[in-house]
Amino acid sequence: MDGPELHLDIATVCLSGTLEDKLAAAGAAGFDGVEIFEHDLVVSPWSLREVRARCADLGLSIDLYQPFRDFEAVPPDVLAANLRRAERKFDVMEQLGVDTVLVCSSVSPDAVDDDDLAAEQLHALACRAADRGIRIAYEALAWGRFVNTYEHSWRIVRRGDHPALGLCLDSFHVLSRGSDIAGIRVIPGSRIFFLQLADAPRLRMDVLQWSRHHRLFPGQGAFDLTAFTGTVVATGYDGPVSLEVFNDVFRQADPARTAVDAMRSLLLLREDIATTGPVRVRDRMGVADLPAAPQPTGYAFCELTTAGSGAPDPTPVLAGLGFVHMGQDESSSARLWQQGDARIVVRTTGFGGVRIGALGVETPDPAVAARRAERLLAPTDSGGGADPAVTAPDGVTLVFCRPGSDWTADFTAAEPSAVHTCGITGIDHVSLTEPFDDFDRTALFYRAALGLRPEPETEFAAPFGLIRSRSATDRDRRIRIALNVAALRRGDWAPAVPDPQHIAFTSEDVVASARAMRALGAPLLDIPDNYYDDLDARFALPLGRLASLRECSVLYDQDEHGEFLHFYTHMLGSHLFFEVVQRIGGYQGYGAVNSPVRMAAHRQFRLTREAADRPDPRPR
Numbered sequence: 001m002d003g004p005e006l007h008l009d010i011a012t013v014c015l016s017g018t019l020e021d022k023l024a025a026a027g028a029a030g031f032d033g034v035e036i037f038e039h040d041l042v043v044s045p046w047s048l049r050e051v052r053a054r055c056a057d058l059g060l061s062i063d064l065y066q067p068f069r070d071f072e073a074v075p076p077d078v079l080a081a082n083l084r085r086a087e088r089k090f091d092v093m094e095q096l097g098v099d100t101v102l103v104c105s106s107v108s109p110d111a112v113d114d115d116d117l118a119a120e121q122l123h124a125l126a127c128r129a130a131d132r133g134i135r136i137a138y139e140a141l142a143w144g145r146f147v148n149t150y151e152h153s154w155r156i157v158r159r160g161d162h163p164a165l166g167l168c169l170d171s172f173h174v175l176s177r178g179s180d181i182a183g184i185r186v187i188p189g190s191r192i193f194f195l196q197l198a199d200a201p202r203l204r205m206d207v208l209q210w211s212r213h214h215r216l217f218p219g220q221g222a223f224d225l226t227a228f229t230g231t232v233v234a235t236g237y238d239g240p241v242s243l244e245v246f247n248d249v250f251r252q253a254d255p256a257r258t259a260v261d262a263m264r265s266l267l268l269l270r271e272d273i274a275t276t277g278p279v280r281v282r283d284r285m286g287v288a289d290l291p292a293a294p295q296p297t298g299y300a301f302c303e304l305t306t307a308g309s310g311a312p313d314p315t316p317v318l319a320g321l322g323f324v325h326m327g328q329d330e331s332s333s334a335r336l337w338q339q340g341d342a343r344i345v346v347r348t349t350g351f352g353g354v355r356i357g358a359l360g361v362e363t364p365d366p367a368v369a370a371r372r373a374e375r376l377l378a379p380t381d382s383g384g385g386a387d388p389a390v391t392a393p394d395g396v397t398l399v400f401c402r403p404g405s406d407w408t409a410d411f412t413a414a415e416p417s418a419v420h421t422c423g424i425t426g427i428d429h430v431s432l433t434e435p436f437d438d439f440d441r442t443a444l445f446y447r448a449a450l451g452l453r454p455e456p457e458t459e460f461a462a463p464f465g466l467i468r469s470r471s472a473t474d475r476d477r478r479i480r481i482a483l484n485v486a487a488l489r490r491g492d493w494a495p496a497v498p499d500p501q502h503i504a505f506t507s508e509d510v511v512a513s514a515r516a517m518r519a520l521g522a523p524l525l526d527i528p529d530n531y532y533d534d535l536d537a538r539f540a541l542p543l544g545r546l547a548s549l550r551e552c553s554v555l556y557d558q559d560e561h562g563e564f565l566h567f568y569t570h571m572l573g574s575h576l577f578f579e580v581v582q583r584i585g586g587y588q589g590y591g592a593v594n595s596p597v598r599m600a601a602h603r604q605f606r607l608t609r610e611a612a613d614r615p616d617p618r619p620r
């Protein structure tokens with residue numbers, strides 16, 4: 001596609017639906033080619049000629065037929081049957097116009113542990129393939145019976161010594177086993193016939209189960225695909241870069257959406273290699289068309305949408321936190337509230353509860369940032385007014401604003417309201433809860449669109465289940481976005497707080513801020529005494545300090561860089577709350593260790609309020 005040479009492919013196994021759905025999705029997302037998974041073809045009502053024509057119509061080359069299983073190192077009678085089976089598949093490939101077949105290392109009970117025999121039989125297969133203009137790409141499955149490392153598959157391919165016999169390298173099989181990728185450097189690029197990429201979360205489990213259920217697109221998991229892909233490309237490999245992801249969620253998700261996520265992940269990987277890889281590799285990547293990642297300088301604003309009458313109103317809470325009503329946008333009934341550099345726009349939309357509707361991000365060149373996001377297949381959004389905007393996968397509008405630009409000019413000044421400054425200086429982070437199925441794609445999107453880098457993933461046991469949390473920030477830590485997901489959602493016991501969101505403000509003295517906000521009547525969340533007893537046991541804080549944290553319901557954490565003090569408001573409606581944080585000495589986290597305490601406190605408050613709201617059952 002855009003790179004002068006690099007051919008971007010996707011395996012049909014990545015996508016849900018029938019072959020027709022898969023090909024349409026791959027074509028629409030801009031892929032150059034596909035690997036056709038045999039089973040997708042076997043169940044298709046289309047003739048081979050129709051499949052070929054459909055791919056041509058969509059601008060897709062068919063670059064790999066896969067997989068051919070359990071071929072090598074078998075007794076003579078089994079070999080004869082396997083060669084016959086191969087010839088029938090070559091017939092299919094000929095009609096499809098595909099010249100490379102993936103042969104994965106055997107898992108068969110018929111196979112024996114004999115490299116010479118495996119090489120000899122693969123040589124025989126390659127001879128037959130060559131007669132038909134076909135190449136054999138031998139892939140070591142991580143769970144192959146005797147051949148399960150790329151080094152071993154390469155020894156066999158070398159011994160097989162036939163120009164139509166080469167390797168298929170699949171990042172999952174290599175990286176899941178912790179193999180040293182340095183060994184790839186000695187493989188001539190011309191002997192690598194195909195490159196498959198998949199990421200995965202780091203899990204300790206059977207490698208076959210891990211591969212078949214949990215693969216992810218590059219950048220969504222824990223593997224270093226930049227290094228892996230760069231190493232393969234540095235050998236001189238010039239075939240397709242292809243995604244092969246077996247994933248339980250993707251198998252059920254809209255294939256058009258999955259294909260877009262897949263393409264975004266490849267574009268990002270390509271950019272990463274082109275900017276960090278060796279020069280020889282950079283030239284092959286051809287990323288000229290992906291506009292540079294923005295360098296955010298901060299949050300311009302955060303917009304809350306609210307349904308209006310009858311729905312929870314965030315403005316009394318903002319007033320309680322010391323925000324000042326700065327003005328109103330007459331055309332859209334949006335109100336601007338500000339304290340320090342924290343700006344909150346409250347927009348009445350007439351539907352839904354209180355939600356985070358938009359994030360305004362300051363970046364020196366908003367037009368370039370928007371072009372990049374669009375190039376990364378994000379839909380444009382009209383919600384930014386004059387500023388360019390795109391829609392994130394979770395529906396939040398990302399608005400790109402020039403630093404210090406006068407977007408606030410749209411807001412006619414309000415009657416001067418009392419100025420109660422409570423020490424808030426800006427926005428520290430925004431935290432969003434995503435549905436399980438969208439977590440990985442949304443995290444990758446925010447990183448890609450805003451040029452953020454991922455921070456370590458955390459997991460904690462909340463009162464109603466495990467929560468996984470992933471955050472990302474820019475180089476200067478001006479923008480931080482934290483995404484949370486319930487690792488599992490089952491049954492109806494857990495209270496329906498489906499997807500809480502919060503905005504965390506910065507203060508240089510949270511204890512003073514908490515006192516000032518209390519005095520203004522802000523609805524701050526009470527934290528139980530037990531928490532402070534435990535804090536004392538863990539950190540032995542000076543008694544006076546512990547007492548003021550306890551008095552103000554301020555939570556505490558430490559990391560190797562510094563300390564973190566923070567407190568929360570009550571939940572507004574059932575989705576949104578605010579946090580105020582103080583980072584001391586370069587603390588980098590988000591106080592995740594305290595999240596279960598906050599969740600239990602929110603739950604307690606809700607129960608107390610519900611009990612108070614219930615009519616008194618006693619007869620009068």
Ligand SMILES: O=C(O)c1ccc(O)c(O)c1
Nearest residue numbers: 067102104139170212244
């Ligand atoms: O899980 C499998 O069987 C399988 C098949 C083909 C591949 O390329 C692969 O990586 C895995």
Ligand SMILES: [Mg+2]
Nearest residue numbers: 139170196244
């Ligand atoms: Mg593979």
